Amino acid sequence: MTADILLTGVTGQVGFELARTLSTLGKVWAPTRTELDLLDPIAVAAAVRGCQPRWIVNAAAYTAVDKAETERDLSRQLNTALPGELARLAHELGCGLVHFSTDYVFAGEGEQSYRETDPCQPLNAYGADKHAGEQAILASGAAALIFRTSWVYGNRGRNFMLTMLRLAAEKPELAVVADQIGAPTWSRHIAEAVAQVLVQVSPTTLGERAGIYHLVNGGETSWHGFASAIVAQSGFSTPVRPITSQDFPSPARRPANSRLSCDKLAEVFSIRLPDWQTGLQQCLQARGLA
Ligand SMILES: NC(=O)C1=CN([C@@H]2O[C@H](COP(=O)(O)OP(=O)(O)OC[C@H]3O[C@@H](n4cnc5c(N)ncnc54)[C@H](OP(=O)(O)O)[C@@H]3O)[C@@H](O)[C@H]2O)C=CC1
Numbered sequence: 001m002t003a004d005i006l007l008t009g010v011t012g013q014v015g016f017e018l019a020r021t022l023s024t025l026g027k028v029w030a031p032t033r034t035e036l037d038l039l040d041p042i043a044v045a046a047a048v049r050g051c052q053p054r055w056i057v058n059a060a061a062y063t064a065v066d067k068a069e070t071e072r073d074l075s076r077q078l079n080t081a082l083p084g085e086l087a088r089l090a091h092e093l094g095c096g097l098v099h100f101s102t103d104y105v106f107a108g109e110g111e112q113s114y115r116e117t118d119p120c121q122p123l124n125a126y127g128a129d130k131h132a133g134e135q136a137i138l139a140s141g142a143a144a145l146i147f148r149t150s151w152v153y154g155n156r157g158r159n160f161m162l163t164m165l166r167l168a169a170e171k172p173e174l175a176v177v178a179d180q181i182g183a184p185t186w187s188r189h190i191a192e193a194v195a196q197v198l199v200q201v202s203p204t205t206l207g208e209r210a211g212i213y214h215l216v217n218g219g220e221t222s223w224h225g226f227a228s229a230i231v232a233q234s235g236f237s238t239p240v241r242p243i244t245s246q247d248f249p250s251p252a253r254r255p256a257n258s259r260l261s262c263d264k265l266a267e268v269f270s271i272r273l274p275d276w277q278t279g280l281q282q283c284l285q286a287r288g289l290a
Pocket residue numbers: 008009010011012013014015032033036037038039058059060061062063078099100101102103130148149150151152153157158
């Protein structure tokens with residue numbers, strides 16, 4: 001199957017939205033897991049070579065943060081080896097690569113917004129594997145764009161917003177951590193921004209604009225603040241109690257500071273996403289809840 005864009009992870013939160021926004025840029029081939037198992041490097045190479053895309057857009061990943069602490073092989077294969085292999089193929093074939101990474105590459109110390117050039121020091125296995133994936137892409141020589149985003153939610157898949165909506169309906173009270181700060185980011189806004197970037201560049205004109213960009217909705221809040229807004233804006237009256245990270249023990253440590261500065265994206269591509277509150281409102285509206 002030949003196409004302008006080969007999109008992986010189409011059944012995921014970001015991939016689903018990308019399938020729509022990228023379709024205005026050319027023919028998109030978006031194989032599902034049954035059509036292309038991304039754990040099979042031979043099948044992946046054959047798919048890329050057969051597709052001859054202008055861009056490979058990799059929205060597939062292993063995103064189970066706690067399970068990644070023990071399912072090391074699976075996380076490494078999808079979050080490190082796969083992006084490295086896609087980048088190697090992109091370089092060989094002269095096509096571009098778009099990839100996604102995470103706020104969890106940072107240690108989350110201090111209160112400043114991280115810039116793309118700040119040193120990475122992941123606190124958990126998922127973050128370490130995603131960081132190694134970034135490094136593999138940057139070392140490949142491929143024309144690549146890596147978008148680091150954070151706290152992604154949407155109306156499908158596994159995400160914090162859908163979990164809170166379910167718990168708000170089931171429980172008398174929610175207890176949510178208030179000492180981790182970041183920007184909840186709507187999957188649709190990510191996909192719209194990526195399409196806007198790809199309108200501006202081709203793999204051959206990307207040049208110095210290749211590299212890492214932070215891409216999150218504007219403003220900041222805690223998971224508690226996000227949960228409170230989800231509950232309030234969707235008409236529930238379930239109380240949301242603030243707790244500390246220590247009160248919510250989990251296998252993987254999370255950074256306390258997930259703030260990402262998106263100034264580089266604004267400077268280079270003139271794109272800035274709306275505030276997270278607007279994203280949430282639009283997402284709930286799309287769901288018919290607000
Ligand atoms: N979720 C978040 O909060 C954040 C995500 N990111 C990054 O953004 C990107 C997109 O994340 P998101 O949309 O949430 O991811 P999801 O977990 O929603 O989707 C992951 C996708 O990868 C696919 N996939 C996994 N394993 C395989 C496989 N062996 N073969 C084929 N497909 C496979 C899944 O397919 P299937 O449906 O069949 O399982 C699914 O389509 C990722 O790079 C992630 O690391 C960054 C920051 C925050």
